[in-house]
Amino acid sequence: MGNISNENEYSATTQPIDVKRLCCLGAGYVGGPTCSVLALKCPHIVVTVADPDEERIARWNSDKLPIYEPDLDEIVTKCRGRNLFFTTDLAKSIQEADLIFISVNTPTKTYGFGKGRAADLRFVESAARSIAEHARTYKIVVEKSTVPVSAAESITKILRANIKHEAKFQVLSNPEFLAEGTAVSDLFRPDRILIGGEQSPEGLSAIESLCRVYENWVPREKIITMNTWSSELSKLAANAFLAQRISSINAMSAICEATGADVQEVSHAIGSDSRIGSKFLQASVGFGGSCFQKDVLNLVYISESLNLPEVANYWYQVIEINDFQRTRFARRITQGMFNTVAGKKIAIFGFAFKKNTADTRESAAIHICKQLIEEGAHLKIFDPKVKKEQILLDLSDDFSAPSTSLLRQVEILSCPYEAAKQTHAIALCTEWDLFRDLDYEKIYSEMLKPPFIFDGRRILDDKHLRQIGFNVEVIGQRSAGHSVHLSNGH
Numbered sequence: 001m002g003n004i005s006n007e008n009e010y011s012a013t014t015q016p017i018d019v020k021r022l023c024c025l026g027a028g029y030v031g032g033p034t035c036s037v038l039a040l041k042c043p044h045i046v047v048t049v050a051d052p053d054e055e056r057i058a059r060w061n062s063d064k065l066p067i068y069e070p071d072l073d074e075i076v077t078k079c080r081g082r083n084l085f086f087t088t089d090l091a092k093s094i095q096e097a098d099l100i101f102i103s104v105n106t107p108t109k110t111y112g113f114g115k116g117r118a119a120d121l122r123f124v125e126s127a128a129r130s131i132a133e134h135a136r137t138y139k140i141v142v143e144k145s146t147v148p149v150s151a152a153e154s155i156t157k158i159l160r161a162n163i164k165h166e167a168k169f170q171v172l173s174n175p176e177f178l179a180e181g182t183a184v185s186d187l188f189r190p191d192r193i194l195i196g197g198e199q200s201p202e203g204l205s206a207i208e209s210l211c212r213v214y215e216n217w218v219p220r221e222k223i224i225t226m227n228t229w230s231s232e233l234s235k236l237a238a239n240a241f242l243a244q245r246i247s248s249i250n251a252m253s254a255i256c257e258a259t260g261a262d263v264q265e266v267s268h269a270i271g272s273d274s275r276i277g278s279k280f281l282q283a284s285v286g287f288g289g290s291c292f293q294k295d296v297l298n299l300v301y302i303s304e305s306l307n308l309p310e311v312a313n314y315w316y317q318v319i320e321i322n323d324f325q326r327t328r329f330a331r332r333i334t335q336g337m338f339n340t341v342a343g344k345k346i347a348i349f350g351f352a353f354k355k356n357t358a359d360t361r362e363s364a365a366i367h368i369c370k371q372l373i374e375e376g377a378h379l380k381i382f383d384p385k386v387k388k389e390q391i392l393l394d395l396s397d398d399f400s401a402p403s404t405s406l407l408r409q410v411e412i413l414s415c416p417y418e419a420a421k422q423t424h425a426i427a428l429c430t431e432w433d434l435f436r437d438l439d440y441e442k443i444y445s446e447m448l449k450p451p452f453i454f455d456g457r458r459i460l461d462d463k464h465l466r467q468i469g470f471n472v473e474v475i476g477q478r479s480a481g482h483s484v485h486l487s488n489g490h
């Protein structure tokens, strides 16, 4: 600002600032819940979430929020209009804010160099350019999106080259670790808050300013600070380690299905070792969601770019096992039903990538359904939260309008009993609690015989289902009547 005194400029950059106005660019799964919780926990801070997507912002300002998260509606209702605002006016939000979160999407590139692997940073870049265009005073710019190592450096270069009116800035890395379906509780009680920044007096004071925001509800010992690169890499590393655990237990599930071992027992045995720990060892149809695959691929791309092909190959295996697991489940359904599903009706229980979310990005159900459709099955899909239009979009090629042949093969139902009626099989793809409590005797009586259940999440009582008369196939458990064949001469 032209009239700002040197003293003010100095104090704004080497002394921690008292954040009074915070803006977040990106009103998605991260920006929305994070800022809602922030507004709740920091009533003295005015929080504005800005996004150019008019429809999304209109929904954040309505009774029907654009995303489903347990307890989020109540928080938004309490804070909206008080110290929480949703707007499409990026310029004003940026101008007024002391601190700006960048929470925009960073999908895998679908074009050009690094296609299918590298993170597409165009939205991050456009956010940085908007900040440069509209900032008039000192800003702390916080990279919350998951990005490759050194993205903060790129943001700094863009800001430095474009920022006007002597405005100063510091760029921090503050990756988000919330998981969908538990976003509110994760934000209330995070395992840790990670803040990376430049290790200079200006950088350290910006880190301190952000620490003070979180300290309104997070104990100081849970706030970890470090240099920017370590922080950026730690986010990718955390997701890679989590995804790797799932692929490891899913690889074990394949061995279990081919022998007499049970993956639940194996998981319990290894998880009891305190060095391994019991979380994230649940065998499944494969991990989904917008993060794991994208972030592991990003790590693969970074390793390749750094000329570390062995490291790249190591992490790529996590993705390959995940692809294998999804395909294996679809193949097991086909083989289990006398080697053909052509013309048969299969109920799909659950389409979201995990329970308690309506998000279907990279959901294993999409891949499994597409393979069953390819085999000629007729699918009757039920998910308690995912909208019909979304399911059809996900199953359409290249996200075009659903073809007539797709519409002939797929029905979307709003009741699980209707979905299962007159089908040959049920394939459970998402672990929604309600699937445990259904009346399976009623379902059995209305299905074609012999009825099959393929439990891809291990949430059903398989013994009880067998007593009712179902043929039950469970992930990580050998099929009934299957004998072990080791092909190495044993």
Ligand SMILES: NC(=O)c1ccc[n+]([C@@H]2O[C@H](COP(=O)([O-])OP(=O)(O)OC[C@H]3O[C@@H](n4cnc5c(N)ncnc54)[C@H](O)[C@@H]3O)[C@@H](O)[C@H]2O)c1
Residues within 6 Å of the ligand: 025, 026, 027, 028, 029, 030, 031, 050, 051, 052, 053, 056, 090, 103, 104, 105, 106, 123, 124, 126, 127, 130, 144, 145, 146, 147, 176, 177, 178, 179, 180, 290, 291
């Ligand atoms: N989804 C999760 O659970 C999760 C958790 C932790 C981290 N992350 C990371 O956080 C980031 C955001 O993820 P998400 O799931 O919220 O994405 P999202 O697609 O739900 O939302 C991103 C939003 O950013 C908006 N946007 C794009 N360019 C913009 C710009 N220049 N200015 C303002 N808004 C802009 C889009 O319109 C969109 O609404 C990604 O990097 C992701 O990897 C996601």
Ligand SMILES: O=c1ccn([C@@H]2O[C@H](COP(=O)(O)OP(=O)(O)O[C@H]3O[C@H](CO)[C@@H](O)[C@H](O)[C@H]3O)[C@@H](O)[C@H]2O)c(=O)[nH]1
Residues within 6 Å of the ligand: 146, 176, 177, 178, 179, 180, 181, 239, 242, 246, 279, 280, 281, 282, 283, 284, 285, 286, 287, 288, 289, 290, 291, 292, 353, 354, 355
């Ligand atoms: O033992 C397990 C645990 C999870 N999953 C599956 O793994 C996927 C991802 O689940 P989860 O990690 O709970 O949800 P996300 O919302 O994808 O959250 C991950 O990705 C986010 C985005 O980066 C991070 O912030 C979170 O810390 C990280 O857990 C889902 O399909 C789950 O069903 C399993 O198959 N077995």
